[in-house]
Amino acid sequence: MISIRNLNICYGQTEVVPDLNVDIARGEFFTLLGPSGCGKTTVLRAIAGFVPVTSGQILLDGADVTRQPAEQRNVGIVFQNYALFAHMSVRENVSFGLKVAKKKGAEIKTSVDRMLEATDILEHADKKPEALSGGQQQRVAIARSLVMGPQVLLFDEPLSNLDARVRDDMRKEIKRLQRELGFTAVFVTHDQEEALSMSDRLLVFNKGVADQIGTSRDLYSKPATPFVCEFIGASNKLEIKTKAALGIDAATLAYIRPEEIALAKDGEHAATITDIDFLGPISAIEVRFQDELLHFSAVGSDALHGLALGQEVRLNIDRKKILCFEKGVLVQ
Secondary structure: OEEEEEEEEEEOOEEEEEEEEEEEOOOOEEEEEOOOOOOHHHHHHHHHOOOOOOEEEEEEOOEEOOOOOHHHOOEEEEOOOOOOOOOOOHHHHHHHHHHHOOOOHHHHHHHHHHHHHHOOOHHHOOOOHHHOOHHHHHHHHHHHHHOOOOOEEEEEOOOOOOOHHHHHHHHHHHHHHHHHHOOEEEEEEOOHHHHHHHOOEEEEEEOOEEEEEEOHHHHHHOOOOHHHHHHOOOOEEEOHHHHHHOOOOOOOEEEEOHHHEEEOOOOOEEEEEEEEEEOOOEEEEEEEEOOEEEEEEEEOOOOOOOOOOOOEEEEEEOHHHOEEEEOOEEOO
16 A cells, blocks of 8 residues: 655755655554654655655555655645634535535535544534534544545644543544544554554654564564663663573663563562552552662552552562563564
8 A cells, every 4th residue: 555665865964764664554554653853754744745755765556656746645644733724614624625626515515424423523513623622623633634535544643732531532533433434544653552552553763763563562572672672661671680680691681571570479589669659450669679670560459558668579570571682683
C-alpha cells in the first residue's frame, strides 16, 4: 500500500531523515513512534505531500507520488489542533471538501450523514465547533477526512490535546473506525502506551533512524537496541554491582523490566524499600539493591499490606528475562 524507498529529507544542510525504508500494508494501523524532534512528523508530512523529499521515493499503491502535489494524493490527515472552521457547523465542516470537489447535493448529504453516524456525532450536526468537547471536535476532524474516501488516513498526534479519560475513549474509537471502514492508518505519537495499544506494527525512530519495526509485543519483549528498550515501556538499567550479583558480565548493557521483579518471603536477593506509591490496582515500589535503585510493581489493593519505608524485603529476579546487549545488539 505505502512503500518508502531510500527516503532522505534534509532541512538546509541538516539531514533529518536518512535513508528510510518501510512498507505499510493495506488496511494496517502503522505507528511512527519516537521522542520530539526524531523525524516522525516529518515522514508523515512527506507522505501527505507537505514536506519536500531530498531523495528517494514514496509509493502509494505502486504509484510514485514523491513529486506529486498533496491535493492529488488521495491522502487524508487529522491534525493535532483539529483545524476546524469556527464559523461553520459540524455538517458544514464535514461537507466542505466534497463541495470543493463539486459533488452533487444529494451525494454530499448521503456521504456526510453516513460519516457523522459512523463517528457518532450526527446529533451534533448543527452545532459550531465551540459548542463541542475536545473529543467531539476530534471526531469531526476525522469525519471530515474520511468522508473524502482517502486511500490512507494520517494522524499527527491527534490525541495530545485531550485529557486522559477522553484520550482513552478516542483511542478505542479510532481503532473501531479503522477496523470497520478498513482504511490504512499511519499514526504519529510520542506516547508509548498509545502506540502499543493501537498499532498493528510500529516503527521506533531514534534521531531520524528507524531503530526497529515490529509488533508491540516484539518491540517490548525483544527490543533490537538499548534505545528501544529504554523508550518502550519501563525498564531498570542494571549497574555494575547488580550485574555482578546476577552473574552478568560487567561489560554487558543489561535491563530488567519491572514485572520481572517480585517480592517473595523466600526470595533469593535482599533489598530495602525506599519508596512506595499507591496507584489503586497497582502499587509502584522502589528498593535499594546492591547500592542501586530498582523499580517494580505490586498488583492488588492489598499488595502493600505490611510493607513500610526502610523495611528489608526479599526479591526474586527472573534471570532469564534480563535483556542483555553486546555492542548495541540484543543477545538475550
